[in-house]
Amino acid sequence: MTATSRDVDVLIIGAGINGAGLFRDLCEQGLKVAIVDKADFGSGTSAAPSRLIHGGIKYLETGELSLVAQSTLERNLLLRNAPHAVRPLPTVIPIFSWLTGIGAALRTLFGSTTAPRGRGALLIKIGLAMYDFYGARHRVMPRHTLWSKARALTEIPPLTPRIVAAGTYYDATVRHPERLVLELLQDGIRASPQSEAFNYAHLLDSDGGVVRFALPEGGERCFRPRIVVNAAGPWIDRVNAALGAPSRLVGGTKGSHILLDHPDLLRALKGRMIYFEANDGRICLVFDYLGRALVGSTDIRAADPETVRCEDDEIDYFLASLRALLPGLSFGREQIVYAYSGIRPLPTSDGTAPG
Ligand SMILES: Cc1cc2nc3c(=O)[nH]c(=O)nc-3n(C[C@H](O)[C@H](O)[C@H](O)COP(=O)(O)OP(=O)(O)OC[C@H]3O[C@@H](n4cnc5c(N)ncnc54)[C@H](O)[C@@H]3O)c2cc1C
CATH class of the missing domain: 3.30.9.10 (D-Amino Acid Oxidase, subunit A, domain 2)
Structure with missing residues (x-):
């Protein structure tokens, strides 16, 4: 069954430090934003650095x-x-x-x-x-x-x-870079309560301006964003392929x-x-x-x-x-x-x- 789609200003795919930082920034500007990660927040490259803020x-x-x-x-x-x-x-x-x-x-x-x-x-x-x-x-x-x-x-x-x-x-x-990621997401939700962040969601496809995700507990979430930001770090090309726009960027x-x-x-x-x-x-x-x-x-x-x-x-x-x-x-x-x-x-x- 296809869920009804929610209109958002921006959909961010990938909640590492870049996705979370952008989420906070856009929320502070009063936009309605959804950020989605296929795993835990900040668990990708953002959990594997030298831990320098250089x-x-x-x-x-x-x-x-x-x-x-x-x-x-x-x-x-x-x-x-x-x-x-x-x-x-x-x-x-x-x-x-x-x-x-x-x-x-x-x-x-x-x-x-x-x-x-x-x-x-x-x-x-x-x-x-x-x-x-x-x-x-x-x-x-x-x-x-x-x-x-x-x-x-x-x-x-x-x-x-x-x-x-x-x-x-x-x-x-x-x-703890993971904690920094989480705090950016929490800041964003506080600034723009109609925004949302969710994790462990599997990107299914994009069709007619609607992007579909499968939820871990079953069922789907669908978004109709004005803009999609692919912030999937080393997974960027895979996400583009799933969105129907194959690339070789990374x-x-x-x-x-x-x-x-x-x-x-x-x-x-x-x-x-x-x-x-x-x-x-x-x-x-x-x-x-x-x-x-x-x-x-x-x-x-x-x-x-x-x-x-x-x-x-x-x-x-x-x-x-x-x-x-x-x-x-x-x-x-x-x-x-x-x-x-x-x-x-x-x-x-x-x-x-x-x-
Ligand atoms: C060895 C090493 C050392 C480093 N040292 C430093 C350092 O000391 N200081 C520093 O500032 N930087 C350092 N960096 C760089 C820094 O870690 C990265 O630039 C940064 O973490 C990239 O963040 P990101 O949000 O772009 O990607 P990521 O953190 O990888 O986030 C991408 C997210 O996208 C999610 N995703 C992937 N596919 C999908 C999908 N289909 N649907 C939904 N979500 C999806 C992933 O689960 C992941 O959480 C280092 C990097 C490495 C590898």
Whole structure:
């Protein structure tokens, strides 16, 4: 039996951080909005990140300066508006040379897609000064500093003595991104009580301007929206296909994390994140997440968000990177208490190196 359809201004498909953020925004403007997820709210990619609310320091290298300005502003505002969920994260970047990376950074800035390998002290100093500059609006956290090698090894004794210095700055972390998603939905419903959010609903089809969903308890919900927003992250192309508008927009990459039960590592970190270059030049991170050491992430071409999982070779990569970074500590598989993976919903690209 087909249910009667409800008129709404906007139907949002997918309640991750993007769908939920948009839902709140539209509800605050007084629109009647429906948001639907096929699983739990915030359970897709939004539950699988590094849990950083970062200002996009890595986008300095690709010259995306307006993105850095916007991201640092949003980070600073979240620290003010959601201090129960988002906290400052003191961060250390180990530096392995003084001058390396200038040429590669310039090439990347002018369009090369090869990730720079080796970022020296001069480059990092310039990058951190720019990061402070772009993050000045509504700043709530201290500016960057540069540590000597001796200071860095005193602060973090197990760190490799191969460093020549270390940069320090502040970013932010979100303890429970899923909670942020839920709060955005609750804000939206409060602002626009005629709006609605529901989960575990299966998208059936779209016909004559009516979009149909099957409900878990049986029966259907139908909407006649003026606009449909597909906010399904890595599932965007599947949703478009179900809506009868096949596309090839998302060419994702998989990113995994592991959590270690490692009290010695947590003692060495003292609440700081180490944001470091792994052996292949990619940026990795390790920090104290709720009493475990969160280590991430990989960047491997993959498309299926339903089957994504952290594989053995990713674990080997993390452990080898940690051993090289912190030779004063030991790392082994028995310390791993959890692993998770997600697909970054990136635009389709023919680039050879996803990182
Ligand atoms: C390894 C990794 C690390 C990351 N680290 C960070 C970080 O530290 N900081 C940061 O800001 N970002 C980070 N990101 C990026 C961030 O996680 C994503 O950009 C963000 O979560 C995308 O949110 P979204 O709402 O677009 O997608 P999702 O969170 O995936 O939401 C899409 C939703 O659509 C739903 N859906 C799918 N199909 C249907 C359907 N047919 N009907 C209804 N609903 C459907 C899904 O169930 C899902 O809930 C990271 C990503 C990865 C993979």
